[in-house]
Amino acid sequence: MFPGNQRKGCRVICICLIVLAITGTVSLAQDKTLEQYIEEAENYQKSDKPDQAAKVMEEAVGKYPDNSTAHSYFGFYLGMQAGRTTDFMEAGRLVGKSFEMLDKAVSLDPQNPIARYHRGLLGVNVPKFLGKMKTGIQDLGWLIETPDNVSRDILLSAYEQLAQAYEKEEEREKAKLTWEKMIELAPGTDPAKKAEKSIAKLSEEKQLQLEKQPDSAAIASLKQKVEEEPDNPALLLDLGKAYADAGDFQEAKKALKEVVRIDPANLEAYKKLASVLGELAGEGYDERIHEDTDLRTNLAFEVMDVQEKTVELAPEDAEARLSRGIIGVQMPFFVGKLDQAMDDLNWVIKSDAPDSVKADALYWLGVGYQKKAMTQWIKVVSDYPDSQASRTVFETMRPAIKRLDVSKYQLPILTIDFVLGFRDELPPQTVVWVEDKGGQFVKTIYVSGFSGHAKEQQVNLPEWSDSSEFADADAVTGASIDMGHHIYVWDLKDSSGKQVKPGEYVVKVEVHYWPSMEYQMVSATTKGGRTVVEEGNLIPYLEVRYIPEGGN
Numbered sequence: 389m390f391p392g393n394q395r396k397g398c399r400v401i402c403i404c405l406i407v408l409a410i411t412g413t414v415s416l417a418q419d420k421t422l423e424q425y426i427e428e429a430e431n432y433q434k435s436d437k438p439d440q441a442a443k444v445m446e447e448a449v450g451k452y453p454d455n456s457t458a459h460s461y462f463g464f465y466l467g468m469q470a471g472r473t474t475d476f477m478e479a480g481r482l483v484g485k486s487f488e489m490l491d492k493a494v495s496l497d498p499q500n501p502i503a504r505y506h507r508g509l510l511g512v513n514v515p516k517f518l519g520k521m522k523t524g525i526q527d528l529g530w531l532i533e534t535p536d537n538v539s540r541d542i543l544l545s546a547y548e549q550l551a552q553a554y555e556k557e558e559e560r561e562k563a564k565l566t567w568e569k570m571i572e573l574a575p576g577t578d579p580a581k582k583a584e585k586s587i588a589k590l591s592e593e594k595q596l597q598l599e600k601q602p603d604s605a606a607i608a609s610l611k612q613k614v615e616e617e618p619d620n621p622a623l624l625l626d627l628g629k630a631y632a633d634a635g636d637f638q639e640a641k642k643a644l645k646e647v648v649r650i651d652p653a654n655l656e657a658y659k660k661l662a663s664v665l666g667e668l669a670g671e672g673y674d675e676r677i678h679e680d681t682d683l684r685t686n687l688a689f690e691v692m693d694v695q696e697k698t699v700e701l702a703p704e705d706a707e708a709r710l711s712r713g714i715i716g717v718q719m720p721f722f723v724g725k726l727d728q729a730m731d732d733l734n735w736v737i738k739s740d741a742p743d744s745v746k747a748d749a750l751y752w753l754g755v756g757y758q759k760k761a762m763t764q765w766i767k768v769v770s771d772y773p774d775s776q777a778s779r780t781v782f783e784t785m786r787p788a789i790k791r792l793d794v795s796k797y798q799l800p801i802l803t804i805d806f807v808l809g810f811r812d813e814l815p816p817q818t819v820v821w822v823e824d825k826g827g828q829f830v831k832t833i834y835v836s837g838f839s840g841h842a843k844e845q846q847v848n849l850p851e852w853s854d855s856s857e858f859a860d861a862d863a864v865t866g867a868s869i870d871m872g873h874h875i876y877v878w879d880l881k882d883s884s885g886k887q888v889k890p891g892e893y894v895v896k897v898e899v900h901y902w903p904s905m906e907y908q909m910v911s912a913t914t915k916g917g918r919t920v921v922e923e924g925n926l927i928p929y930l931e932v933r934y935i936p937e938g939g940n
Contacts (some may be wrong), residue, residue: 409539428462438468449489456497463489463505467514483514486619493526501538504530505546512553516686525553544570544579551586558642561591606630614643621651628657632664640664646696655705660696661685662711665691684838688723691715699732706741709733710749717756721763721813721903724808730756759813766812770904771924782809782925784914787872800936802878802914804833804895807929815868816926817848820876821856821898825892825913829855831883832864840865848900851909855896859883873929891915895932 420428425448432441445462448758452458464488490510504527512522530548531538538546549868567583568592572579584721592939610627617623624819628643641664647657667685695712702708709732716729733756736749765781772778786809794801805821820833832852839848843858860883878895880888899911908926913918 410618412463413897420448420451420457422448422458425451425458429461429465429600431908433465433468436485438472441465454496456493456500456503458499459489459493459496460503460506463487463493463723464510467506467510471588476788483518484509487520495663499537501531501534501542504528505538505542508546508613509549509660511885512549512556517681517690521553521557525550526559528553540574544574545838547573548579548582551583555586555590560594564590570823580934601781604630607634619650621647621654621657624650625654625657625660628660628664632667637664637667653701655698655701655708658694658701659708659711662694662698662715663692665694666715685720685722686920688719691704692719692723706739706745709739710736711743713749714752715757717752721759724791726756726759763813766814769810769906779880782928785809785871786928790873790875792875792877794935797877798879799938800880802880802893803931803933803935804876804878804897805873805929805931805933806910806927807873808869808899808926809928810926811871812904812906814902815870816901818869818897818899819849819852820895821852822878823855823894823896826896828856829857830885831881831894832856832860833877834869835861835865836868837865838868848902850897851896851898863904895931897927899901899926901926 389717419688425444426872429441429444429448432438432444442465443463445458445465448458449455449462462767466482466486466489466583470486472477472802485506485707487510490507493500494507497503508531509519509522511527513524514520526895531543531546531548535543547566551566551570553562554566564587567587570583571580576718586825607627607630611628611727614623614627624643624647628640628647631640631643641661644657644661644664647654648661651764665687669684669691684927692715695708695715698708706734713729713732713736715724716725719725719729730753733749733753737746737753741749765785768775768781769778787807790805792803794803804875806820808816808818810816815836817836817839819833819835819839822830822833824830833850835852838846840861843861844853848852854878863883880886892913892915894911894913896909896911900907906926908924910921910923910927910930912921912930912932914932914934916934917932918937922928
């Protein structure tokens, strides 16, 4: 409230401003053009603030509701914002809103190259299970086919993104042709050099694939028959089975996917495809994750899609229901099929299936209940970190200590014992490495599969990433470890294999969980002898011990 004279003065000023605004003598706010909105948003994006860029363009959409470009930039920055958030549900909401705006932009003006570029760019880069890849490829292809309406920079980017999309879709020939067209467009430039490297890599992959293919007479004969009758599902099914029996699951997948494309009701092909995808899913992370960090996520959804189709074709088939139930229980939490999986397993238990099948269903039902229980414990730790219940969770999870048989190693060595005291929906990303007393990187002892292969594409372990710059990641990357006691041994050599000089060294262990986003880094300095660090809950125990020659 304004006291006395101040309130009266304010009322006079307000009346004057209203009169002046009505008569046009003064402007309370200068109207911004769409170009000014876009420039402001781009400045925020350059400052790594996509959320602010999205807010600016949301205001622009409000002012220019029928403008395709306004909707396009708003959708694009929402997509950028989604890529920065660590909240899986929020990322999903932002992606949905992003494509709502991008689809609106294209519907307002299908010939708008900016709208088609933004939608294409995001379409081929969001996780494949969102179903935007096909539209993204079409949009980028449209841009390339209408180059007169597109700037050179956008055109080069469209070629690059389209080629990479074809690689993700395993359409190597299309990728190669796209890279070649990019070289023709800008010969001798950095983008052209990148294209040349990509073509060389595709050629190497093709050669490796040819070398890996089993050269059996049966497969060679089937391939010949398929070439003569490429639309024969029975021959393709036999070829897929032959590849699977030979352990070439990638080729088996291609053949079986062609079967279900030609014959969408082929139950036998779907069952075999489900089995093949399960084998691929069990292979773990490899170097491909560096090129496509969504590779495993997309595979998880692909596995479930095939399981869904199998049950749809044969809802009373106990084998199909058991398979979907087991896979659904094993899937990561974000696939969202745990409840359905447990319903499937209960259905099998109540069916007239053989006792051996019911026993399998009962076992996996128990695993499902364990996952549900673990989800509640994770929620306790995430939402109520300072509570007694949270402390009880960590105390309950903390595993027993293991022992190391020193006689198996050539001394001197440094042993690294630590405990991971928490279990999330997925195994954490973990790394163990050594630095000298000045903070200089010496050697990585172990790093989890995803982080080791993805490297800078998705940094989950920032301290190690900054220290090592991924210098020796390929040599020490292994399967992800989970809750429990773990022991690693350092042979006192650096990443180049040279013996280190005597002195102080720092052992560091870093861990990052998802989706809870729990994080901890622990370090222990050793001059010789034994050092123990006990702090925090995620890595509650770290012991480093120098064992000299003689073992004393």
